[in-house]
Amino acid sequence: xxxxxxxxxxxxxxxxxxxxxxxxxxxxxxxxxxxxxxxxxxxxxxxxxxxxxxxxxxxxxxxxxxxxxxxxxxxxxxxxxxxxxxxxxxxxxxxxxxxxxxxxxxxxxxxxxxxxxxxxxxxxxxxxxxxxxxxxxxxxxxxxxxxxxxxxxxxxxxxxxxxxxxxxxxxxxxxxxxxxxxxxxxxxxxxxxxxxxxxxxxxxxxxxxxxxxxxxxx
Numbered sequence: 095x096x097x098x099x100x101x102x103x104x105x106x107x108x109x110x111x112x113x114x115x116x117x118x119x120x121x122x123x124x125x126x127x128x129x130x131x132x133x134x135x136x137x138x139x140x141x142x143x144x145x146x147x148x149x150x151x152x153x154x155x156x157x158x159x160x161x162x163x164x165x166x167x168x169x170x171x172x173x174x175x176x177x178x179x180x181x182x183x184x185x186x187x188x189x190x191x192x193x194x195x196x197x198x199x200x201x202x203x204x205x206x207x208x209x210x211x212x213x214x215x216x217x218x219x220x221x222x223x224x225x226x227x228x229x230x231x232x233x234x235x236x237x238x239x240x241x242x243x244x245x246x247x248x249x250x251x252x253x254x255x256x257x258x259x260x261x262x263x264x265x266x267x268x269x270x271x272x273x274x275x276x277x278x279x280x281x282x283x284x285x286x287x288x289x290x291x292x293x294x295x296x297x298x299x300x301x302x303x304x305x306x307x308x309x310x311x312x
Contacts, residue, residue: 109148111137117159121210160228170194171234187242188298193291200287213270261298
């Protein structure tokens, strides 16, 4: 039993080292620019096949990194949802979209790589689909989307799709840019992740509540 417990701890530690190394390298260089061998070396593994042994394909490794962070983000979102009830204020629901991840980044301390990792993943259609699937597996996120949609029942479908894409770009890339600036010790417009979440939520609300200008000829 003791030997089995030690072995399980060693496997867990190895997996955690690989996840941490992969997240950092993927964030800094891009997912497909990094080989499994480079991840193994960065994780301190002498066996270059360690990544494949523990995680399988690169897509499986990406999914594992997402899941590593997902539980804490989910906790943050559930807590925020409990405070807004059946709100009809778009801002409340946008906060539940934006703040859980930025609060998680604050909790991680410094440096972090998760925001840049997410931005890299979202640039590839196949990996983006993994991110979408994992995100939508969250009951709290589905609740946020439903509540948000109830606040904007009259927004035309094409405008809704367009603004959704705009908001998604901000939610993914603004934190990544701030994370990069912090890594390079470059001053940022906001002094904390909490304040950055406020500014980002302001911008996203502005996108959704902006007037809809009719397109000539439609």
